[in-house]
Every structure is written in C-alpha cells, then in structure tokens.
Amino acid sequence: MSTSPSGPVxxxxxxxxxASEHTTVVKKSRFLTHLEHVASVAEADAVIARVRKDRWDARHHCVALVVGTDADQQRSSDDGEPAGTAGIPMLEVLxxxxxxxxxxxxxxxxxxVLLGAGGLVRAYSGAVADALDRTPAVHRALMERVLVDVPYEDVGRVESAVRDWAGTHRSVLVDVEYGTSAVLTLLVPPDRVDVLDGAVAAWSAGTLDVVRCGSAVVDLPGDVPGAVPPR
Known part of the structure; x- marks a missing residue:
C-alpha cells in the first residue's frame, strides 16, 4: 500500500x-442472520446466548466470530449441522x-427440504455475506493523536494552515478546544507526525511544536482523505 502523502491511510x-439483522430464504428454510459489533469474546458469547433465547424455536444457531485489533481471536460452530457446512463457511466470509x-x-x-452439504455451505456463507452488505462498515487505522497549542492571536492562521495540511496528508483535525489558548487536536498517520512538526515550526517561526499523545487504533472519520475500505 502506498505511503505517499496523498496515498490511502x-x-x-x-x-x-x-447490530443488524437480515433474513434469507433457501428452499423454504429461513436463515436469520444477526450481526453485532463486540469488543471481546465474552461480549460475543452474551450476544449468542441472547439470540438463542430470543429464537428458541430455531433448529440451529450457527456461529462465527472474529475479535481483536488484528482479528487474532476466531471461533465458529456448526450447532448440529453437518461438520464444516455452517460455522467455517460463515467464518471464511468474515x-x-x-x-x-x-x-x-x-x-x-x-x-x-434437505439442502445437502454444498447447499448448506452456500446458504450459511451467503446469509452472512448478504448481512454484511447491508450493515454499515467502520474502517480503522493506527493513527497518532497530536496536539498543537496556539495563542489566540495566531489561531485563525494556524488552524487554516493545519486544515489545508491535513487535507493532503491523510490526516484530520478532529477538535479545537478554547481555553487560555486554542488547542488543536489531530489524528495523523505515524509516518506523517514529523512532517507536521516541521510544518508547524515553519508556520510559527519555531514558536510552536507538536505534542504527541500516543498512538491508538481509531475509527476513521468519514472525512479522512484517502481513507479506503479494505478489500
């Protein structure tokens, strides 16, 4: 992936x-898919238990889950369907x-109507794929949160320059807090922080600098230039 100033985050x-729900029908069988954002395996287990309780009359409740910043925790269950025909195909879609x-x-x-192994694989994987197509995605990136503390007499000029800079460096100005001075908060890709520091120094003749507040995985605002969904 490109790391040029105008490239994608x-x-x-x-x-x-x-959370979202979607229903598909295959040869008279109904497949009700429940998708939900969770922050841990424990939260996922609670969702599964709730769905089982709410839909107690369903024959099967097949499951796939992926958890962790790098998708490192994964689990699936066929819940009585023939082995490998439900949970794993669902997980493969995720x-x-x-x-x-x-x-x-x-x-x-x-x-x-019996669907056969191939029919079950297509039905369960298709149900999850259809549900994902209808569920808003939230894209993420590792970004650095930085602050620029600006005296009031300079805030208009510096804020304008910061916004222009962010628009060409895959960054976004997320907040301006006014107190005894104006504090600009930005989300910046880690490889662009030093570039911003140099730009701020140039705009202020060396009187202002960038304060790093640590990196974090963040949900990307919709106006981050170059932000693209993963393929």
Missing part, C-alpha cells in the same frame, strides 16, 4: 456499526471481508 481490519470485533449468528428454521 494504512488500514486494519474493519468492523461493523452496532475473514475474506477483513472484519473483526464482530459476531454472526445464523438461526435456521428448517423448511422441510
């Missing part, structure tokens, strides 16, 4: 916003879409 696995911190529960109401 290096992305991590994305996630989903909130992996292929590069999503994390999400649990998918597909509850099947049997319609009386």
């Amino acid at each position: 290096p992305s991590l696995p994305s996630t989903v916003a909130g 992996r292929h879409r590069s999503v994390t911190d999400v649990v998918a529960v597909v509850s099947r109401y049997f319609g009386g």
